[in-house]
Amino acid sequence: MRRQATVLHLDLDAFFAAVEQRDKPSLRGRPVVVGGLGARGVVSTASYEARAYGVRSAMRTAEARARCPHAAYLSGRFDAYRAASRIVMGRLREISPLVEPLSLDEAFVDLAAGDDTRDLDLDGLRALAEQVRADVAERTDGLTASVGIASSKLLAKIASELAKPDGLHVVTPGTELDVLAPLQVRAIPGVGPVTAERLRRLGVQTVADLRGVDLPDLTSLLGSAYGTSLHALARGEDHRPVVAERETKSLSVEDTFETDITDPRVLADVATMMSRRVSERLRGNGMSGRTVTLKIRHHDFETHTRSATLAGPTDDGRVIARTATGLLAEIDTSSGIRLLGVGVSGMADWVQDDLFVTDEDAPDEGLSDDRVSDDGRSDEADPDDGPDGRGPLPDADAGPETGGLPEAARDATTRTPPATLRSRPRWAPGADVVHAEHGAGWVWGSGLGRVTVRFETRHTGPGPVRTFDADDASLRPGTVEP
DNA sequence: TCTGGGGTCCTAGGACCC
DNA sequence: TCTGGGGTCCTAGGACCC
Secondary structure (H helix, E strand, O other), X not given: OOOOOOEEEEEEOOHHHHHHHHHOHHHOOOOEEEEOOOOOOEEEEEOHHHHOOOOOOOOEXXXXXXXXXXXXXXXXXXXXXXXXXXXXXXXXXXXXXXXXXXXXXXXXXXXXXXXXXXXXXXXXXXXXXXXXXXXXXXXXXXXXXXXXXXXXXXXXXXXHHHHOOOOEEEOOOOOHHHHHOOOEHHHOOOOOHHHHHHHHHOOOOEHHHHHOOOHHHHHHHHOHHHHHHHHHHHOOOOOOOOOOOOOOOEEEEEEEEEEXXXXXHHHHHHHHHHHHHHHHHHHHOOOEEEEEEEEEEEOXXXXXXXXXXXXXXXXXXXXXXXXXXXXXXXXXXXXXXXXXXXXXXXXXXXXXXXXHHHHHHOOOHHHHHHHHHHHOOOOOOOOOOOOOOOOOOOOOOOOHHHOOOOHHHHHHOOOOOOHHHOOOOOOOOOOOEEEEEEOOOOEOOOOOEXXXXXXXXXXXEEEEEEEEEOOOHHHOOOOOOO
């Protein structure tokens, strides 16, 4: 906590929904909900008009539709959100070089790091904040921001919450404890439903109550790090600095399926596709990582992770896929999987030579064995088993190994979607499939090919993942529908 | 048709080393 | 033959945030 109010927190109001209303005037003044549109979707952002009907972030979209059937339901347009966010962050960097973005719509600014001749008295701060809010609205074509200013991150964030929507709240130095005392403990960022319930059982509801709990009791209830920090925050003690550059610690891709998947071959295909996406994002950021994590959510929502650490960092989709599918092979998926994810952590900015990495660290033997025995037609050589027979190369590029296969099976192993996969998807009537990505597309002895396809449209974004047999009638022109 | 996707931080236990 | 601590790395899980 500082003697002066030099921490600013800015939060854009109902950000995703506000961008939609800005870009489509017919949505202005109407309830708008942005989020997942499928059966298992949840609300990401609700406009204030939708909130009036009780629609909230993280609510199931099905429940939101029940509460507010006449709202406009939209999946996100993240490029538009990122563009707006860049403008806002740019404006904040004009105030101070020390800007800490927390997400696309939120950031801390250290006002003491910029111009030292700045007027930090309360009137000066108010004028500065109002100027920023006006500039944000002007430069983003009407998006509104709420701003909090205080002597610490904790109070600045609470202040912007108190200012919502479209307002400014400055916490006068010296009044911090008075502001905190009556608030519910949930108002402290980091106190979620579980902690709030634990505290409630101690009779603690407000921050004032929390101050009555001594440090040993708090650390025994919540653990040492969390207990200690909460003890301090309850007293308004917060010395956390505003940090501009934060290193990425992990990178992951995950997907909840429209319906649970049990087939381990389909899951392996999906994991392979996800590994490729992780690889692309790693390479796009010039990063690599050493630990590969597979995440599985079972039909009953029980969630598990399995990880393996390589000898050196990689950004290679084939290495990630081999590791991920190896981890997957150890898991019983027979009761149905609702979510699968692949991630990488232990980041580095360099890449270990693959020759050094692959042999020791790719526990994929279980997978290829499974496939051969599942199939029951394993007497012919597996053309996708890779040149060394170690397992399928997840990279689906057509190579010489696919020669001699039926036309449809060869298509199934090329990265470019064949024209026959373009169709009008049933789940988004009237929308054209703009992108269909192949999975591993692995092919076995009989010439049957399996191909995993993700259907995606311009309007609804990523859609269902489906697996086809490449010589199945479903791959004939015009007949494929997700 | 309960419960998204992308992250961060913390804890705890076991292996291993000194 | 019995028993130290400390430190680091790895794995798994959980709470939380937007």
